[in-house]
Amino acid sequence: MEYVNCNLCGHDQTRVRFPTTLPEGTPPQNVEAFRCTSPGYGRHHTIVQCQHCGLLYTNPRFEGGEILDSYVAVKDPLYLQERDGRVLTFQRHLHPLEKIKAPPGKLLDVGAYTGVFVEIAAQHGWDVRGVEPSQWAVEQARERGLHMIEGTLATSGLAAGELDVVTMWDVIEHVADPLGEMQQAQRLLKTGGLLVVHTMDIDSWFARVMGSRWPWLMEMHIYYFSQRTLKAMLEQAGFTVVRIEPQGRYLRLGYFATRIGGFSPLLGRLLGGAFRWLHLTQMPVPLNFGDLVTAYAIKT
Numbered sequence: 369m370e371y372v373n374c375n376l377c378g379h380d381q382t383r384v385r386f387p388t389t390l391p392e393g394t395p396p397q398n399v400e401a402f403r404c405t406s407p408g409y410g411r412h413h414t415i416v417q418c419q420h421c422g423l424l425y426t427n428p429r430f431e432g433g434e435i436l437d438s439y440v441a442v443k444d445p446l447y448l449q450e451r452d453g454r455v456l457t458f459q460r461h462l463h464p465l466e467k468i469k470a471p472p473g474k475l476l477d478v479g480a481y482t483g484v485f486v487e488i489a490a491q492h493g494w495d496v497r498g499v500e501p502s503q504w505a506v507e508q509a510r511e512r513g514l515h516m517i518e519g520t521l522a523t524s525g526l527a528a529g530e531l532d533v534v535t536m537w538d539v540i541e542h543v544a545d546p547l548g549e550m551q552q553a554q555r556l557l558k559t560g561g562l563l564v565v566h567t568m569d570i571d572s573w574f575a576r577v578m579g580s581r582w583p584w585l586m587e588m589h590i591y592y593f594s595q596r597t598l599k600a601m602l603e604q605a606g607f608t609v610v611r612i613e614p615q616g617r618y619l620r621l622g623y624f625a626t627r628i629g630g631f632s633p634l635l636g637r638l639l640g641g642a643f644r645w646l647h648l649t650q651m652p653v654p655l656n657f658g659d660l661v662t663a664y665a666i667k668t
């Protein structure tokens with residue numbers, strides 16, 4: 369594992385905010401923990417806060433190459449079951465985006481995974497591609513006829529200034545160098561182009577109330593932004609943030625019960641049983657605790 373300086377301001381003075389919950393000697397590479405649907409709530413390495421700018425991040429952590437290798441290798445059949453919920457979520461996510469920039473245009477979805485957003489954006493008239501490191505996920509997307517680039521923004525081979533919109537849904541908290549990722553997006557966007565970043569908000573009331581029990585404190589999340597630190601990093605990467613607001617998601621009740629089960633197995637089983645009994649496992653429900661935010665930033 370390696371120690372890293374703050375990705376936002378470069379300083380290295382930190383204080384521990386959430387001590388590690390992993391037993392000593394935890395195997396260094398656990399691909400399971402890097403699944404999108406990983407139930408590893410409450411399992412994480414030491415999370416520190418930069419004393420200079422306030423950014424929270426995992427430190428020490430696996431090296432950047434190891435982190436990427438885990439995502440290349442990940443397979444996640446449970447995610448396919450949850451496709452309906454993602455479809456509803458992304459359909460809703462497109463509305464505020466299209467109020468700022470309407471199709472047609474070239475859109476790139478970073479960390480596109482199995483291509484759910486790519487497919488919806490294409491239906492809305494965008495000329496859309498996805499970039500994704502997981503070989504398994506890229507295959508799933510290609511089977512649906514979607515235009516996918518296997519790899520990362522840095523290896524995508526796209527030309528500078530060719531894109532109208534770049535989206536990063538639940539991605540920036542996973543990457544080794546989020547500032548570098550935003551700068552790559554800035555390079556690929558046209559002047560006036562839009563970057564949309566959706567991530568968790570560690571400064572939200574729900575995160576504050578939950579403290580160390582906040583479910584997003586997980587091994588696979590290595591950066592924990594607040595609206596303030598997210599805005600600051602976007603500005604440092606050459607963007608003007610035009611809008612930043614909480615944005616929830618849709619889950620099917622059956623899937624919701626499995627997620628709760630990762631947190632409290634008993635409650636998960638009780639809820640799962642109740643939803644099955646009521647024939648409600650397929651019902652989509654909106655979920656918004658205010659602890660997920662979307663930032664809309666224009667390349668200036």
Ligand SMILES: [Zn+2]
Nearest residue numbers: 374377418421
């Ligand atoms: Zn800092």
